[in-house]
Amino acid sequence: MNALALGLDRTRLEVKMYSREKEAVFFSFLFPILLLALFSVIFSSQFEGGDNGGMTAARYFLPGMVAAGVILTSFQTMALSVATERDDGSLKRLRSTPMPPVAYFLGKVGLVAVTSVVQLAILLLVARLAFDVPLPSGAGRWALLAGVFSLGLVGGTVLGIAYSSLSTARSIGAVVIGPQLVLQFISGVYIAFTDVPQWLQQIASLFPLKWIAQGMRAVFLPDGLAQAEMAGSWEQGRVLLVLAAWAVGGLVLCVTTFKWFKRGSV
Template sequence: MNTLALGLDRTRVELKMYSREKEAVFFSFLFPIMLLALFSVIFSSQFDDAGPDMSAARFFLPGMVSAGVLLTSFQTMAMSVATERDDGTLKRLRSTPMPPVTYFLGKVGLVGVSSLLQLVVLLLVARFAFGVPLPTSADRWLVFAAVFVLGVFGGTVLGIAYSSLSTSRSIGAVVIGPQLVLQFISGVYLNFNDVPEWLQRIASVFPLKWIAQGMRSVFFPDGMAAQEMAGSWETGRTLLVLGAWALVGLVLCVTTFKWFKRGSV
C-alpha cells in the first residue's frame, strides 16, 4: 500500500511536469484532436456521396484515436525517459529512498490519465461537434476497451525500451520519423485499403496497424469490414497481436532500461 501511495504521488508529479511542457502537451495530447477537427472540415465534401452511415469525422475518428494512443504512450515515454536519463533526473531518483517501481508507476499513471483524458475529448468533439454516432452495443465497447488498454500498455513499455536507443538530443528524430511513416502506412490518415499491399504487410508487423483496425471495428459500420486485408475485422487476431507486442515490450523494458546515461559512472 505504501508503494501504491508513492506511485500515486509520483503520478501527480509527472502530470504537473507534463502540463508545463507546452510542446509535449500540444504534439502528444492536442494534436490528434486538432487533426480530427481539421480533417472533418476539410474533407467533409468528399463524403457527400458516402451515404448517411459515413462522414469525414466518422472516417477519421478511429485513426485519430489510434494516433492518440501512440503519441500519449510511445512518444511521450520514449522522449521523456531519454531526457530524464541524460539530464541526471533518473540518477538522482535512483539515489533516493524511493522504490524504483514508484518511478514506473508514475509513468504508467501519467500515460493512463493523459490517454483517457485525450480519448474523452476526442469522443466528445466527434459526437457533439460533428455528429459521429458512438457504439451502442456492449460488445463493441468491450473490444474498444481491450484494444485501448493493450495499445496504451504496449506503447508505454515499448516507449520506455525505445528511449535507450538514443540520447535526449536526437531522440526526437529517432521517434517522430519512424512513427510518422507508420501512421501513414497503418491506415491512420489514409484509407488502409489504398495503401500498397507490400506496405500493408510491413504495417501488419507493428502494433499501430492493429490498433487502428481494432478501432475501425468499433466505430465503422459492419459492412466496411470487407475492405480490410482479410475481409473481416479479425478481432481475435487483433487482440492476440497487441497482447504479444505488450509482452515483448515489457520484456524489452525490463531488460534494456538504464538509470544512467551512456558513459556515466
C-alpha cells in the same frame, strides 16, 4: 502499499510536469484532436451526397485519430521523456533516493493512463457534439474499445520506455517522430488502409499501430466496411492477441534494456 502510494504521488507529479511542457501537450495530446477537426472540415465535401451509408469525414477519420492518440500519449511521450530524464541526470538522482524503482514506473503508467483517457474523452466529445458522429452501439463494441485501448496503452508505454535507450535526449526526437510518422501513414491512420500498397500493408502489420487502428475501425465503423480489411474481416480476436503479445514483448524489452544512467556516466 507503500510503493503504490508513492506511485500515486509520482503520477500526480508526472501529470503536473507534463502539463507544463507546452510542446509535449500539443504534439502528443492535442494533435489528434486538432487533426480530427481539420480532416472533418477539409474532407467533408467528399462524403456528401451519394450512397455512403451515412458515413461522414469525422466518422471515417475518428478511428485513426484515436489510434494515433494512443501511440502519441504512450510510446512517444515515454520515449522522449525517459531519454531526457536519463541524460539530464534525473534518473540517476531518483535511483539514489529511497523511492522504490517500481514507484517511478507506476508514475509513468499513471501519466499515460490519465492523459490517454482524457484525450479519448475529448476526441469522442468533439466527434459527437461538433460532427454528430454516432458513438459505439452495444456492450460488445465498448468492450472491444476498452480492450484495444488498454492493450495499446500498455504496449506503447513499455515499448516507449525501452526505445528511449536507443538514443540521447538530443537526437531522440528524430529517432522517434520520423519512423512514427511513416508508420502512421502506412497503418491507415491518415489515409485509407486500402489505399496503401499491399507490400506496405505487410510492413505495417509487423507493428502494433496497424492493429490498434484496425481495432478502432471495428469499434467505430459499420460492419460492412470490414470486407476492406486485409483478411476481409475485423479480426477482433487476432487484434487483441497481437496487441497482448506486443505488450508482453515490450515489457520484456523494457525490463532487460532499461538504463538509469546515460551512456558513459559512472
